Amino acid sequence: MSTFDDDTQFEFFEEPETEEAPPRRRRPRRPGGPRRPPVQPPTGPVAMARLVGLVAIGIVVVVGLVFWVGACQGQSKQDEYSSYMGKVGEVGQSSARVGQEFTSKLASQGLKLADLETSLEQWSQQQQQLYDQALQISPPGPMRAIHQFVLGTLQLRALGLAGLANELAQTSAKNASTAATRLAGQAQLLTASDIVWADLFRLPATQTLKDLGITGVVVPASTIVTNPDLVSERAFEVVYQRLAPASTGGTPSGLHGSSLVGTKAVGGGRSVSLSTSSPTTVYDSADLRFEATVQDSGNFQEVDIPVTLTISVANKRVLTRQKTITSIQAGEQQVVSFGNLQLPPDAFGHQATVAVKVGGVPGEQNLANNQASYPVLFSLSQ
Numbered sequence: 001m002s003t004f005d006d007d008t009q010f011e012f013f014e015e016p017e018t019e020e021a022p023p024r025r026r027r028p029r030r031p032g033g034p035r036r037p038p039v040q041p042p043t044g045p046v047a048m049a050r051l052v053g054l055v056a057i058g059i060v061v062v063v064g065l066v067f068w069v070g071a072c073q074g075q076s077k078q079d080e081y082s083s084y085m086g087k088v089g090e091v092g093q094s095s096a097r098v099g100q101e102f103t104s105k106l107a108s109q110g111l112k113l114a115d116l117e118t119s120l121e122q123w124s125q126q127q128q129q130l131y132d133q134a135l136q137i138s139p140p141g142p143m144r145a146i147h148q149f150v151l152g153t154l155q156l157r158a159l160g161l162a163g164l165a166n167e168l169a170q171t172s173a174k175n176a177s178t179a180a181t182r183l184a185g186q187a188q189l190l191t192a193s194d195i196v197w198a199d200l201f202r203l204p205a206t207q208t209l210k211d212l213g214i215t216g217v218v219v220p221a222s223t224i225v226t227n228p229d230l231v232s233e234r235a236f237e238v239v240y241q242r243l244a245p246a247s248t249g250g251t252p253s254g255l256h257g258s259s260l261v262g263t264k265a266v267g268g269g270r271s272v273s274l275s276t277s278s279p280t281t282v283y284d285s286a287d288l289r290f291e292a293t294v295q296d297s298g299n300f301q302e303v304d305i306p307v308t309l310t311i312s313v314a315n316k317r318v319l320t321r322q323k324t325i326t327s328i329q330a331g332e333q334q335v336v337s338f339g340n341l342q343l344p345p346d347a348f349g350h351q352a353t354v355a356v357k358v359g360g361v362p363g364e365q366n367l368a369n370n371q372a373s374y375p376v377l378f379s380l381s382q
Contacts, residue, residue, distance in 0.1 A: 080140050081209065082217045088150055091134045092197070092222030095154060098123045098161070099190075099224035106230065106239055107303045107327040113168060113243040120165035127158035142208050149201040153193045157224055160189030168243075180237035187231035190224050197222045229301070229329050238300040241362065256363035257297040258305055260372055261333060263356050264291045268381050274374035279351060281377045289339035292356045296328045298364070303327045306359035309338045313352045318344050347378045 105111065105119055131154040139147040163186030167179070198221070205219045225231055237254070263274045268285030282288070290309055296302050305325040311318055321338045328334055357371040 077140075077212070078214050078217065081143075081212075081214055084137065084139055084143065085205075085217055085219060087137050088134070088147075089220030091130050091137075091150070091154070092220045095127060095130050095157060096222045096224050098126060098157070099226055102224075103226070103230055103327075111243065116243065117165050117168045120161050120168070124158050124161035124165065127154050127161060130154050131158060142212065143205065146201055146204050146208065149196050153197040153201065153222065156189045156193035156196060160186055160193065163189065176237045176240045177233070179240045180233045180235075183236040183240070184231060184233040187225075187236070190231060191228060194223050194225055234299065234330065235301045238302065242303070254363070255299045256302065256361050257366060258302060258328075258358050258361050258364065259295050259297040259369040260356055260358045261293040261295050263293070263354070263372065263374060265289075265354075265376070266291055274354060274376065276372055276374055279375040279377050281379055283379050283381045284343060284348075285381050287339070288341055288343075289337050290341075290354060290356075292336045292338070292358075293333055294325060294328070294336060294358050295333045296330050297369070298361070299330050301327065301329050302361045305361060307336045308357045308359075310355040310357075311341075311343070311347065311352060312355070313344075313346050313350050316346075318347060318352075343378060348380065352376050352378055 101119075102123065105116060131151060134147075134150050134154060137147070164183060167182045167186055202219045202221060209215075209217055209219070229235055265272050265274060265280070265282040265288065267288035268283055270283060272280060272282070274280050274290075292307060292309065294305070294307060303326065305328065307323050307325060309319075309321045311320075319341060321341075323336050323338070325334055325336065352375075353373055354376050355371065355373045360367050360370060
């Protein structure tokens with residue numbers, strides 16, 4: 001071989017030295033002890049008991065979540081219905097308040113036809129506004145159909161009040177009974193509205209709450225006609241007679257009247273009826289009062305009836321009191337009480353007279369039974 005061959009090194013045919021892997025470290029054994037066996041999961045009854053325990057815990061957690069979610073949903077549902085009934089109750093109360101104002105207006109002194117007509121128109125507009133307000137209330141699903149009767153109630157009241165105003169404005173009948181018939185016909189819409197609210201809204205709504213298991217939520221009431229007699233033909237005839245004579249020249253027809261039924265002295269734990277024929281001993285006390293019973297002896301409602309009590313000693317008037325019966329129905333009796341008398345010294349030791357007089361009503365023919373005088377002897381309490 002040549003020198004070239006001797007000097008040539010075939011380094012690319014040479015392989016690198018193989019590196020040895022680092023030695024694997026082993027955990028030292030416990031001196032003198034055996035090797036620890038591998039941990040095995042428990043088997044048999046112990047494993048079954050653990051599994052049953054875990055399943056039971058899981059069931060308890062799931063059931064607790066179910067009850068918690070159900071309670072939250074129940075409370076949310078009750079809050080929803082309570083809020084709805086609260087909004088409806090505000091509307092119903094505002095609507096019913098018109099009925100009280102209407103009754104007070106009819107019994108007010110010096111009532112004019114134009115004033116009543118104006119009030120009726122305003123009340124009708126108020127009912128329409130309440131209808132618009134109720135239209136904005138969003139009822140819960142099961143209450144949607146029932147809520148329509150809330151709207152129907154308010155519509156009937158708006159129409160009824162507007163109808164009464166129109167009848168008063170258009171009627172020119174001198175016969176009060178004809179006008180009363182027309183007015184009573186319009187007032188039937190008000191009575192019907194109370195029936196719609198009570199029977200078609202309140203009862204079904206109450207049953208729906210019961211079916212849903214919702215407690216503690218009250219369905220509100222709303223009544224605009226508290227006394228049906230106040231919107232009857234007989235009542236409207238009396239009202240029309242009070243309002244119409246100045247413009248129509250009409251006079252009250254039919255039987256009208258008021259009468260004094262009797263008078264009692266009440267106080268100090270005693271109650272004694274006074275007599276018109278013989279003196280009655282009346283014992284003075286801090287709560288002494290005279291109670292006069294007045295009756296509507298006609299066939300019509302009467303209003304603004306004055307009742308006067310007078311006490312005289314030796315034909316000298318020593319005390320006078322007066323009260324007014326705002327409204328009284330045909331055949332009805334009302335007790336008018338006169339208290340806080342503060343009798344003067346002259347009233348004792350002498351025979352005194354207690355006189356009661358009931359004012360006459362328009363169209364009353366018999367005034368003989370409207371007053372009475374009672375001889376009495378006032379004495380200090382025993």
